[in-house]
Amino acid sequence: MPIFDKFQQLAEARKSLLGEGERDPFNVVIDQVISSTEAIVNGRRTILAGTNNYLGLTFHPDCIAAARIVLEEQGTGTTGSRMANGTFAGHIALERELADFFNVGSAIVFSTGYLANIGLLSTLAGSDDVILLDADCHASIYDGCRMGDAEVIRFRHNDASDLEKRLRRLGDRASRVLIIVEGIYSMLGDRAPLKDIAAIRTKYQAFLVVDEAHSLGVLGKNGRGLAEEAGVEESVDLIVGTFSKSLGATGGFCVSRHPEVEMIRYASRPYIFTASPSPSVVASTRAALRIIETHPELRQRLWENATCLYESLQDMGFTLGPEPSPVIAALVETKERGIGLWSQLMEHGVYVNLVLPPAAPNGGCLLRCSVSAGHTDEQIEKICQAFLSFS
Amino acid sequence: MKSYDDILIELCAILAPYANNNLILDEGTELVSDIGLDSLQVMQILLEVEDRFDISIPLNIIPDVRTIKDFVLQLEHLTRQS
Incomplete structure (x- = not known):
């Protein structure tokens, strides 16, 4: 129908970039969430390193308990x-x-x-x-x-x-x-x-x-x-x-x-x-705010993880953003290479964000990681190993 | 204050590196359909033009700029204000 003609160019760009049957970095389906830092994706246990879940609070017992109580008392929405x-x-x-x-x-x-x-x-x-x-x-x-x-x-x-x-x-x-x-x-x-x-x-x-x-x-x-x-x-x-x-x-x-x-x-x-x-969202957010106020050690843990990953990727030779941060983006020269590397990371059981132009600078693309206080040392090491496989 | 013609010449000089060698830039040249500028290039060109003319270009004018002539008219207006 003519009303959809405007999307043709977009469809062609998508096809030329991803090809037929390729995994689509922008439509990742998380089959099962295991924790704030792990999920099952395409049948594979995968470390979540692209969720902006900086303090790992999505599974904090206080947040879940607060949401559960209010859900029962006030309903779903x-x-x-x-x-x-x-x-x-x-x-x-x-x-x-x-x-x-x-x-x-x-x-x-x-x-x-x-x-x-x-x-x-x-x-x-x-x-x-x-x-x-x-x-x-x-x-x-x-x-x-x-x-x-x-x-x-x-x-x-x-x-x-x-x-x-x-x-x-x-x-x-x-x-x-x-x-x-x-x-x-x-x-x-x-x-x-x-x-x-x-x-x-x-x-x-x-x-x-x-x-x-x-x-x-x-x-x-x-x-x-x-x-x-x-x-x-x-x-x-x-x-x-x-x-x-x-x-x-x-x-x-x-x-x-x-x-x-x-x-x-x-x-x-x-x-x-x-x-x-929704009431349950409000309740879990209130609980999370209290945790931010009372648990500065989460911030400390977040920064330890972020600094570790940033320095490791830097040592491997990746071009990164200008300073260590829980957002760590590795610059890749071309879109095609970026998509390939993103797929390899998924094969290694690591999910990060793929960012294409115009959001990425200089016509390249970004493999964008977001680090969490919830990541264990082993998970950070596994993310590093996945990047190391193609550095 | 720069004249329309001065602005046209300077703008074409800024746009030339973005255009195909065979394309002759004139007032009727369309920035997107003829030169093939993408959104990132448009933003880069805005910065270059701002520096050249020592003005700030509001993003609000972008929807009204299709051709080089449209762009020159907007710049003529902005340089007059500055």
Whole structure:
């Protein structure tokens, strides 16, 4: 039918890349989940090294127990949006606990991390405002910007001087600027130069948003992310994040010391018209947040694993992101070679993410690992051995 | 302030390395269907153009730019503002 013609080019590109009957890296079916770090895939016991399950909390007994109790008490879902169908007490409690965790006054929970970004960014910046976003920001940030009315300008990735140059160009409009950066960037695992960016934000009286999706529970003495680690929480106007990584569930949030943020609830269509998170998801997320607060040894374990894998892959000669991080991406020159290596890793019982252009730089592709505190020494060693087989 | 013609010449010089040798760039050349630019190349070109003209190009203009002429008109507008 003509309506599907637009997908023909995509279908042909997919066929030429993957061939007939090849394993599709973007449709991996996990037959059985064994633990936070292992599963059965294609009948093979496979180490999960591409799940963003940074603290391994998906199987933590406290999280499962909390979800189970609430599942029995409150049912499987909310079946509607909070504005139309009502807010559960758990939603309010989670928002209070998130605000307390970040030492701010306001928190809003969204149904996914993607929705948090499009819900916030499409609403927060209006037609008189300018968004300056890091060029490597996540697709949800780009999509949120595109859905709003603000002028959207990119600055060079992690280049604070380029950001300042663009603020200077804006002249009087600089105070109407919303700057967006990420704590840890999802593809290469590098951190934003947040101290420098926060200083620029203050100099130009701009508004700074930090997406801590990959850094919550990972960075900072208390796990609050890069803003805490860099000592600039007072200069960050709004933090956005997700429950689907270190918190081991599904959902998103924003927190802010500005009470006016509360009004976003009444203006953000992605918030208003989406079913709210299920009670069991809220319960497990609350339990996971408490674990982040009370178990810093998980962060320590995560960083031991991350540093070990990063240094091992570096020693093997792989080109990696610029710094050790729980996101470790090995750059491969061509898509074809990347797909081949990804398949070999699967044959060795190791699942990582394959990232193709434009998400990967310079026309190449990335074999992207995400490390977990749940990985054992033996699992990290097995991941290393799988990479070593073709280094 | 640069004239339309100045901008056209400078823009064509930036785009030339991305185009097939046989392609003659003019105002009517389409960036995607004629030159064959992909999204990554578009972003790279934006950075080069921003440096050359010392401006910031809002992403919002991209849907309105199909031909070199469309691009020059947008740059003429942006350089006038700066």
